[in-house]
Amino acid sequence: MCSSLSNCFAAASDTNVTILVNSSYVFNCSVQNLQDSFWLIGRKDGSFEQIAQTGNLFARYNTTYSLAAEDKFGNNETYSFQTLTLFRGTERDEGLYLCKEDKKNRTHINLIVEDPPNCIVTSESTRAGFEVTCHCEANPDSIRYEMYVNGTLYSRKMKDTVSSDKPVTTYCTGTNDVGHSKSKEKTLTPSHGKSKVVFAKI
16 A cells, blocks of 8 residues: 555556546556455545445446456356446546545556636726736646737737727737636726827737
């Protein structure tokens, strides 16, 4: 058994599995005694959680069992198979999945859930105009940003200043290796005395 969760993650470094958000994944585990076996998920905060055994297909997890006869090598020892299905995986499902039988780890898989950016745009009024920021959440979090003003590419920064003497609309996009996202448009209404928008700023 792993002495700590960090050791478990290290031991499972060669069993990383990556899925896309809202995808399903099936974990398989062979055990000798179904009654002494169960699934655990180890979180990166150091906590462990036992996954409830349920036959409800609308639950996020479902466990099934199947008995196996004599193994393919003709040995007398028989194994049973415990299958765990994850439905519609999200970031909260990331972690180390352990199939345990008594005190033994039969299977350990480190699950990574990747998703495209989910972006919103915010603004704050300053003397120079508006400080516009593109906030995106994604995994992986290496994000390429683009900021648009009145439908024209304005900047490739996460944060930039937009100056205008007239109301303008702005939105941003975020792209990572998984996909692409566009934020909702936001209208910026300037105070008097602001300079005009520089649309060539990219």
